Amino acid sequence: MLTFAHLAVACALSLACAFAYYVLQRARHELAIRKIGGVRAPMLAGNPLTAVSWFYSTARAQMRNQLLEQYTSFFDLATPECPDCVEIHFRPRERYILTRDPEHIKAVLTTQFSDFGKGARFHDLWRPFLGDSIFTTDGQLWHDSRSLIRPMFVKDRVGDLATFEKGVSTLLDKLPPSGQTVNIMDLLYRMTLDVTTEFLLGASVDSLNNPQSEFAAAFNDVQRIQMMLTTVGPFEALIPRRRYNQGIQVIDRFMMPYIEQALALPQYELEKLSNSDKHFTFLHSIARHTRNRQVLRDQIIAVLLAGRDTTAATLSWALYELSRYPAKYARLRSEVIRTVGCTRAPAYADLKGMAYLKHTLNETLRLYPAVPYNLRSALEDTTLPALTPGRAPIAVVKGDIIIYSTLAMQRRRDLYPPETDAFEDPALFSPERWERWTPRPWQYVPFNGGPRICVGQNFAMTEMAYCLVRVLQKYERIEYRGDWSAQRHEAEVVGKPSQGVHIALYEESTKEVGNSAPFVI
Numbered sequence: 001m002l003t004f005a006h007l008a009v010a011c012a013l014s015l016a017c018a019f020a021y022y023v024l025q026r027a028r029h030e031l032a033i034r035k036i037g038g039v040r041a042p043m044l045a046g047n048p049l050t051a052v053s054w055f056y057s058t059a060r061a062q063m064r065n066q067l068l069e070q071y072t073s074f075f076d077l078a079t080p081e082c083p084d085c086v087e088i089h090f091r092p093r094e095r096y097i098l099t100r101d102p103e104h105i106k107a108v109l110t111t112q113f114s115d116f117g118k119g120a121r122f123h124d125l126w127r128p129f130l131g132d133s134i135f136t137t138d139g140q141l142w143h144d145s146r147s148l149i150r151p152m153f154v155k156d157r158v159g160d161l162a163t164f165e166k167g168v169s170t171l172l173d174k175l176p177p178s179g180q181t182v183n184i185m186d187l188l189y190r191m192t193l194d195v196t197t198e199f200l201l202g203a204s205v206d207s208l209n210n211p212q213s214e215f216a217a218a219f220n221d222v223q224r225i226q227m228m229l230t231t232v233g234p235f236e237a238l239i240p241r242r243r244y245n246q247g248i249q250v251i252d253r254f255m256m257p258y259i260e261q262a263l264a265l266p267q268y269e270l271e272k273l274s275n276s277d278k279h280f281t282f283l284h285s286i287a288r289h290t291r292n293r294q295v296l297r298d299q300i301i302a303v304l305l306a307g308r309d310t311t312a313a314t315l316s317w318a319l320y321e322l323s324r325y326p327a328k329y330a331r332l333r334s335e336v337i338r339t340v341g342c343t344r345a346p347a348y349a350d351l352k353g354m355a356y357l358k359h360t361l362n363e364t365l366r367l368y369p370a371v372p373y374n375l376r377s378a379l380e381d382t383t384l385p386a387l388t389p390g391r392a393p394i395a396v397v398k399g400d401i402i403i404y405s406t407l408a409m410q411r412r413r414d415l416y417p418p419e420t421d422a423f424e425d426p427a428l429f430s431p432e433r434w435e436r437w438t439p440r441p442w443q444y445v446p447f448n449g450g451p452r453i454c455v456g457q458n459f460a461m462t463e464m465a466y467c468l469v470r471v472l473q474k475y476e477r478i479e480y481r482g483d484w485s486a487q488r489h490e491a492e493v494v495g496k497p498s499q500g501v502h503i504a505l506y507e508e509s510t511k512e513v514g515n516s517a518p519f520v521i
């Protein structure tokens with residue numbers, strides 16, 4: 001008969017076995033570190049018990065939109081020898097290395113590119129949403145995706161601005177009369193969804209005209225839950241997935257008819273279309289090279305994810321900052337009017353020729369890089385560079401996760417020159433600083449760098465410039481109508497203003513309404 005004593009012994013034995021397993025695995029990891037010949041980064045937590053409290057406080061900080069403060073506070077516990085990199089050792093073979101150092105980011109993204117990748121865990125976690133696409137794969141699979149996608153991002157394709165004009169003119173139609181408050185972030189998210197689906201599929205979701213779009217709601221849901229699954233790390237199994245799975249089904253139902261249409265075209269039709277600017281889409285471009293429905297679906301969703309929120313969030317931050325500084329808005333507007341007047345649609349060369357416009361976007365991406373936190377998995381035993389001369393490098397064992405934050409790095413005061421009249425406090429929005437300053441290599445990487453640099457960089461800069469020009473042509477002034485002190489940086493996959501961007505835009509010769517005091521985040 002099974003007695004309490006038997007159960008107690010069984011429990012004790014299981015615990016002892018688990019403990020022995022933990023010790024053994026941990027010893028293997030320590031041995032690997034020693035074999036590599038490097039050192040550990042300063043440790044925030046060295047076992048599951050202490051690590052749990054870090055995961056908990058980080059999840060809480062994320063829910064309160066205080067992730068940057070939390071991430072920055074990690075380095076208060078670093079050491080002078082290794083000031084911008086720390087680590088958390090959770091399960092015996094599960095180690096997270098957190099960094100905000102440009103040399104580390106450079107190593108991970110370029111000089112030691114083949115040592116790091118998205119890794120099997122990221123791939124498995126994101127697979128239901130993004131399949132085996134450019135975003136989730138490494139090695140040959142990634143390389144093939146990149147080759148498939150790149151031709152649609154050459155200058156001649158991006159220089160065709162008709163898709164941007166269609167999206168932006170619908171956005172302008174949706175803006176309320178001069179002087180009335182609008183949450184422009186909401187409209188920008190819908191506009192970039194419409195522009196990106198038009199570019200990818202040749203058919204816009206038309207969410208600006210149809211705010212209740214089932215596809216848009218599903219895409220938002222899936223993205224939100226995906227980010228949650230990623231941030232909770234080892235606890236992802238605890239997150240319910242019903243809405244996530246339903247959302248993916250809605251997305252697939254929307255996409256499949258377009259994919260079938262493209263696949264119904266014979267090869268010679270696709271080749272003929274490829275010579276036309278107007279009707280040739282991203283979907284056609286990849287259908288020329290593969291008839292595999294799953295590949296087409298995965299790549300399209302990946303580019304939609306990459307291209308939609310990033311540009312919408314950056315434009316939202318740009319207008320948020322411009323609403324804080326009326327003189328900068330006026331300066332940008334005078335450049336726009338000087339170049340294209342009040343009504344002419346800008347050409348590609350006009351957009352590239354406006355220096356203050358470029359500085360405005362660069363400055364926005366400096367303070368708010370759209371992908372604020374990112375990660376890579378070590379695919380081999382390797383190292384990260386030492387952060388002080390004469391020190392050993394940081395040993396990285398195959399499977400360790402490197403979390404790097406371009407947001408935290410680009411907010412590091414010590415990476416900037418001292419404040420002068422020409423170079424304002426780096427915490428402030430100042431497009432002017434770009435007139436006489438160029439960031440050092442790897443200290444400004446909103447689009448990442450190396451072989452996996454954002455393939456849509458030129459598309460994004462062109463779309464954002466086009467949108468700003470059209471808005472500034474029409475509106476003489478901008479006024480912030482939100483609560484400055486409530487605004488936070490909300491980090492999902494993409495970092496966006498937590499409160500939206502409530503503003504009023506004024507056409508020429510309308511009267512001003514009162515404003516509240518600016519607040520710097």
Ligand code: HEM
Pocket residue numbers: 134135146149196302303306307308310311314365369370371374375446447448451452453454455456457459460
């Ligand atoms: C402000 C706008 C944008 C920013 C700041 C941005 C930033 C980034 C970053 C940081 C990555 C690297 C992600 C990683 O490797 O983990 C990336 C990759 C990528 N981006 Fe962008 N992006 C923007 C807009 C776009 C647009 C508009 C598109 C396409 C329409 C696009 C397509 C891609 C693709 C396909 C990748 C994957 C590249 C690869 O892994 O080889 N992005 N982007």
